[in-house]
Amino acid sequence: MTGRGSEEQQTTRVIRAYQAATLAVALFSALWAVIFAINGLPAVAIAESYPVTIALVCFVLVSQGKFGLVNLVVQISFLAFTIGFCLMFDVPETGSPRVTHLFLPVLGMLGYLNHLRHPSRLQFAIIASSLVAFVVLHAADLRLPFAEPLPPELRIVGIWMNPTIATLVFCSTIYILQKRLSAPGGMARDLMRAMRRGELTLAYQPQVDRKGKVIGAEALLRWNHPTRGAIAPTTFIPAAEEVGLMPILGGFVLEEALTTLARWQKDPRTKGLTLSVNVSASQFNESDFCAVVRGLLTRHAVDPGHLQLELTESVLIAGLEPVARKMADLTALEIRFSLDDFGTGFSSLAYLRSLPVAELKIDRSFVASITESDRDAALVRSIRALARDLGLRTVAEGVEMPAQFAFLHDIGCDVFQGWLFGRAMPLDEFETSLSAPPRLPATVPLRPARTAKG
DSSP: OOOOOHHHHHHHHHHHHHHHHHHHHHHHHHHHHHHHHTTTTTHHHHHHHHHHHHHHHHHHHHHHOOOOHHHHHHHHHHHHHHHHHHHHHHOOBEEEEEEGGGHHHHHHHHHHHHHHHSSOOHHHHHHHHHHHHHHHHHHSOOOOTOOOOHHHHHHHHHHHHHHHHHHHHOOOOHHHHHHHHHHHHHHHHHHHHHHHHHHHHEOOOOEEESSSSSEEEEEEEEEEEETTEEOHHHHHHHHHHHHHHHHHHHHHHHHHHHHHHHHHHHHTTTTEEEEEEEHHHHHHHHHHHHHHHHHHHHHHHHHGEEEEEEEGGGGGGOHHHHHHHHHHHHTTTTTTTEEEESSSSSHHHHHHHHHHHOEEOOOOOHHTTTOOOOHHHHHHHHHHHHHHHHTTTTEEEEOHHHHHHHHHHHHHHOEESSSTTTOOHHHHHHHHHTTTTOOTTTTTOOOOOOOOTO
């Protein structure tokens, strides 16, 4: 499955947007707390410190990548705060209507956006509560017996400020909803239909050892549209990421991959093959991912040792410790993990020692220029040396020319993948190709890997 680079960029943009929003809320609420304190309203100032605290907590959760939890905390906390503030302080007076409740429809709209990504009864209840509370607070003069109405001079400011801010946020939410339901959303709906109609399939690209023997394959998702023909993964994967469909697509890929492994286990020619599957950050970080994998392994009666999950460092959006625990749980089942696109990120070395990774995949961008760029060649040697010292297997992807293979073979790479050995192909074609004898490019010297310089 391609589109991993765009997934990481999308994740980074989402984190920054959430962080900016939480800091803006914290700053806005803190400003009001100061204003209320200066005007001798300590109870209101203390109340305004509540959203400041919630916003800062959400900033920490966002930095850890816990978006689902952040959305629920924000909605429940601010729903309670808005209702409480309206009943205690923002009570209607003659010539001064209640205005804080105007944020409730905005809260409901934000809840709906989250409901599109992760539908749940709790989310629906929050949306309904926001809308019902808005109607009740707007239509009825409800207040607590011990309410402390805001002084007129501050209410005048709020009467203009709160509706203005609520309107701006509401318009922004409408724009986001329009974007979500337009091109990416249309593509997403087509993807859902494609899964039901059998338009999505897996293609299998051979992985060979140092002798040219096929030892496994990488499963790659393909979409053959009935009218538009083959749609590139670089087109539909970003659309799926945009609307939160990657866990569903990833589940489809895992289901198909394990069906293939179950088929291979029954054939003496293929029972020793491994199958690599790309797992997106959003799929891996789903709370039930381990349970889903266990269930699939049990249902298909597949040997977990033949399944390899490929991850990129974008999974660490959830934090190093929870990711390491989840990987350890699956490694205990004998599933192996591969660190994909190694060398393209910034934190690979920092977390490599903490994750139970079995192999490193050298990114194709390095492989493409190893015969032309001394710097890229040196980087690949370093990656190979690091993997050797850590006892990890090295996989080179994107091998297209004999000279590239010769270089990678010479420095000791263990597994090779690329057009030089076979394109991604349908399952039947891949299985037929296994009958061909192992074949190495003529320029490859069949000698042991060098120990010097990796």
